[in-house]
Amino acid sequence: MLDHIPAADLTIEDVRTAHERIRPHIRRTPIMTSDYLNDLTGAQLYFKCENFQEAGAFKVRGASNAVFGLSDEMATKGVCTHSSGNHALSLSYAAGRRGIPCNVVMPRTAPQAKKDAVRRYGGTITECDPSTTSREATFAEVQARTGGEFVHPYNDPRVITGQATCSAELLEQTDGLDALIAPIGGGGMVSGTCLTVSNLAPETAIYAAEPEQADDAYRSFKAGHIIADDAPKTVADGLLVPLKENTWHFVSNHVTDIFTASEQEIIDAMKLTWKYLRVVMEPSSAVPLATILKNPDTFRGKRVGVIVTGGNVDLDKLPWLKA
Amino acid sequence: MLDHIPAADLTIEDVRTAHERIRPHIRRTPIMTSDYLNDLTGAQLYFKCENFQEAGAFKVRGASNAVFGLSDEMATKGVCTHSSGNHALSLSYAAGRRGIPCNVVMPRTAPQAKKDAVRRYGGTITECDPSTTSREATFAEVQARTGGEFVHPYNDPRVITGQATCSAELLEQTDGLDALIAPIGGGGMVSGTCLTVSNLAPETAIYAAEPEQADDAYRSFKAGHIIADDAPKTVADGLLVPLKENTWHFVSNHVTDIFTASEQEIIDAMKLTWKYLRVVMEPSSAVPLATILKNPDTFRGKRVGVIVTGGNVDLDKLPWLKA
Numbered sequence: 001m002l003d004h005i006p007a008a009d010l011t012i013e014d015v016r017t018a019h020e021r022i023r024p025h026i027r028r029t030p031i032m033t034s035d036y037l038n039d040l041t042g043a044q045l046y047f048k049c050e051n052f053q054e055a056g057a058f059k060v061r062g063a064s065n066a067v068f069g070l071s072d073e074m075a076t077k078g079v080c081t082h083s084s085g086n087h088a089l090s091l092s093y094a095a096g097r098r099g100i101p102c103n104v105v106m107p108r109t110a111p112q113a114k115k116d117a118v119r120r121y122g123g124t125i126t127e128c129d130p131s132t133t134s135r136e137a138t139f140a141e142v143q144a145r146t147g148g149e150f151v152h153p154y155n156d157p158r159v160i161t162g163q164a165t166c167s168a169e170l171l172e173q174t175d176g177l178d179a180l181i182a183p184i185g186g187g188g189m190v191s192g193t194c195l196t197v198s199n200l201a202p203e204t205a206i207y208a209a210e211p212e213q214a215d216d217a218y219r220s221f222k223a224g225h226i227i228a229d230d231a232p233k234t235v236a237d238g239l240l241v242p243l244k245e246n247t248w249h250f251v252s253n254h255v256t257d258i259f260t261a262s263e264q265e266i267i268d269a270m271k272l273t274w275k276y277l278r279v280v281m282e283p284s285s286a287v288p289l290a291t292i293l294k295n296p297d298t299f300r301g302k303r304v305g306v307i308v309t310g311g312n313v314d315l316d317k318l319p320w321l322k323a
Numbered sequence: 324m325l326d327h328i329p330a331a332d333l334t335i336e337d338v339r340t341a342h343e344r345i346r347p348h349i350r351r352t353p354i355m356t357s358d359y360l361n362d363l364t365g366a367q368l369y370f371k372c373e374n375f376q377e378a379g380a381f382k383v384r385g386a387s388n389a390v391f392g393l394s395d396e397m398a399t400k401g402v403c404t405h406s407s408g409n410h411a412l413s414l415s416y417a418a419g420r421r422g423i424p425c426n427v428v429m430p431r432t433a434p435q436a437k438k439d440a441v442r443r444y445g446g447t448i449t450e451c452d453p454s455t456t457s458r459e460a461t462f463a464e465v466q467a468r469t470g471g472e473f474v475h476p477y478n479d480p481r482v483i484t485g486q487a488t489c490s491a492e493l494l495e496q497t498d499g500l501d502a503l504i505a506p507i508g509g510g511g512m513v514s515g516t517c518l519t520v521s522n523l524a525p526e527t528a529i530y531a532a533e534p535e536q537a538d539d540a541y542r543s544f545k546a547g548h549i550i551a552d553d554a555p556k557t558v559a560d561g562l563l564v565p566l567k568e569n570t571w572h573f574v575s576n577h578v579t580d581i582f583t584a585s586e587q588e589i590i591d592a593m594k595l596t597w598k599y600l601r602v603v604m605e606p607s608s609a610v611p612l613a614t615i616l617k618n619p620d621t622f623r624g625k626r627v628g629v630i631v632t633g634g635n636v637d638l639d640k641l642p643w644l645k646a
Contacts, residue, residue, distance in 0.1 A: 030353045035377050036443075051601045054358050113598070120359075271638060275436070278374045278603040278634035311601035315594060321644065 007246040012199040019165040022064040036276045042300035048170045051311025055093040057086035065162030066151040067094040080148035082139040085114030087153035092123025105139045131231040154188030155244035163192030178302040181288040184208035185239035187247030194254035205256040209288040212260045238284035261290035330569040335522040342488040345387040359599045365623035371493045374634025378416040380409035388485030389474040390417035403471035405462040408437030410476035415446025428462045454554040477511030478567035486515030501625040504611040507531035508562035510570030517577035528579040532611040535583045561607035584613035
C-alpha cells in the first residue's frame with residue numbers, strides 16, 4: 001500500500017495514479033498572471049491558484065488521494081488528523097464526499113474561516129493549544145477514541161503524492177518553467193513539487209518560501225538535519241508546523257534554496273496580490289511573492305511558477321487593517 | 324465608421340470584428356464556479372471573471388475596441404472621456420498601449436484604487452462633483468481644451484460592440500445557458516450582452532441587476548422610457564450613471580427583466596463571493612448575485628451566466644468593515 005512506501009521510493013507513476021483517483025474531487029485550477037507584478041519583479045510569474053479549489057486549498061489533493069485510496073473496510077471508522085486548518089477542512093471535504101466520518105484536532109487559534117469550513121463539510125473538531133506538543137497529545141487521545149485512519153497533514157506518502165498533482169498540472173499549463181516556488185510549512189506541497197518536477201522537469205529549480213518567524217525549514221536546510229520550532233507565531237497560519245522525515249527527504253534532496261520573509265513583507269505581498277491579481281489568498285500563500293520581491297536577482301528574467309496554496313481567510317480580520 | 328452606425332444596426336459580424344481587433348489587448352477570462360453558491364441558490368452559476376482583466380474590468384474591451392479602431396490621424400489628439408472609474412482606467416490602459424494621450428473626468432468621490440490606476444496607465448484626471456450635471460459640464464471643458472476623440476463610457480456603438488465580446492466568450496466557455504445576468508449602470512455591458520446573446524443564443528434570458536439606490540434603469544424599464552437620476556448614492560460606485568439612447572435600445576428590446584438589491588444585500592453578496600469564489604470583486608459586480616439570492620424562483624434549476632464586471636476595490640475600505 002502506498003502509505004507504506006517510503007518517500008524515497010515514490011515514483012511519477014504514483015503521481016499519475018493519484019491524479020486519476022482524485023480527478024472527480026478536485027479542480028484543475030487556472031494559472032493567473034499580472035503584467036503589473038511581472039514588471040515589479042522583472043520575472044514572468046505564473047500563479048497556480050489552488051485557492052480556487054472548492055475547499056479553498058491545495059490540501060484537498062492529498063486528502064482526496066488518502067480518503068479515496070482507502071479500502072471499504074479501512075474507511076468504515078473514518079479518518080482523523082491534526083492540522084492548523086487547510087488539511088483539516090480538506091480532509092473533512094474529502095471524507096464528506098466519500099460519506100465517512102472525519103475527526104480533526106485544530107489549535108484554538110486557527111482562523112474562524114477554517115473552523116467554520118471543517119464543520120460545514122461535516123468534520124468534528126477537537127481544539128488544542130497552538131503548540132506541536134499540545135497538538136500531538138490531543139490527537140493521540142482522539143485517534144485512540146475514534147479508531148479512524150490517521151491521515152497526517154504532510155508526513156504521509158499518500159498526501160505527498162496527492163499534492164504532487166498540482167505541479168503536474170502547472171507544468172502542463174505553462175510552456176516550461178525556469179523555477180517553481182511554494183510556501184513551506186511541514187513541506188507537503190514542496191515535497192509533492194519535488195516528486196513531480198525532479199521527474200518531469202529536472203532542469204527547473206525548486207524554491208521554498210517561509211516566514212522568518214517560523215523558519216524551521218530554512219534552519220533545517222542550512223543545518224542539514226531537521227530542526228523544529230515548538231510554538232512559532234506568524235500571520236502565515238498555514239506554515240506553523242515542522243518538517244518530518246518524509247518531507248525532509250524531498251527538501252534535503254531536491255530543493256535549490258529556501259528564502260524567508262518578515263511579517264510585514266508577507267502582508268505587503270498579500271495585499272499586492274489581492275490588488276493586482278484580484279484573488280483572495282491567505283497570508284501563507286503570499287510568502288513566495290514576498291521572497292521573490294526580496295531576492296530579485298534570483299528570479300529576474302525567469303519564468304517562475306508560484307503556487308498559491310489557499311484562500312481561506314477571515315475577511316473580517318485582514319492583516320493590513322490591524323489597528 | 325462604426326461610431327456612426329446606430330445601435331439598432333449593429334450586427335454579430337461587428338462583434339467578431341471587434342473581438343479580432345482587441346484580442347491582443349484583453350484576456351479571455353476564466354469561468355469560476357462554487358458548489359457552495361450553487362447549493363445556496365439552487366442554480367448552476369457560471370461567473371465570468373472580468374475582474375481578472377489586467378485593468379481589472381470588462382471595460383477594457385470596449386475601450387480597446389474604440390482606441391484601436393481609430394485611424395492614425397484621429398488618434399493623434401488622443402482620447403477623452405468621463406467615467407466613475409473603470410472606463411476611465413480602461414481607456415487609459417488602451418490609450419497607453421497605443422501610445423496616445425488620454426484625458427478623463429472623474430467624480431472626486433471615485434475610489435482611490437481607480438484614480439491610482441488611471442494615473443499608472445498614463446491617463447490625466449480632471450475631477451468633478453459626483454453628479455451627472457457636473458460631470459458633463461467639466462467634460463465639455465476638457466474636450467474643448469484637448470481636442471481628443473470622445474469615447475463615451477457606454478453610449479457609443481464602438482464601446483457596446485467591444486463589451487459584446489465578453490458574452491461571446493462566456494457562451495463558448497459554457498455548454499448553453501438558460502439565463503445571463505449582469506449589473507446595469509449606463510447599460511454598456513448589458514447592451515453588448517443583448518447584441519451577442521440575441522444573435523447567438525436567442526433562447527437565453529437576459530437579466531440586469533441594479534442597486535435600489537440607483538434604480539433608474541429599473542424605473543426606465545418599467546415606464547418604457549429613459550428616467551435619469553442626477554446624483555444617486557450607492558456602494559456600487561460603478562453603477563451611478565443613467566441609460567442613454569444607444570443602451571436604451573438594447574435594454575428596452577432584449578432584456579427580460581431588471582432586478583434591484585439593497586445596499587446591505589449587495590455588501591452581503593460581495594462578501595459571499597470573496598469568501599466562496601475567493602475572487603476580489605467590487606461592489607457593483609456583486610449586485611447580480613444579490614438579486615439571484617433575492618429572486619430564487621427565477622433562477623432555481625437554471626444554468627446562469629453571471630458577469631463579474633470588475634475588481635478595482637479600495638482594500639483599505641471594505642464595505643463590510645465600515646465602523
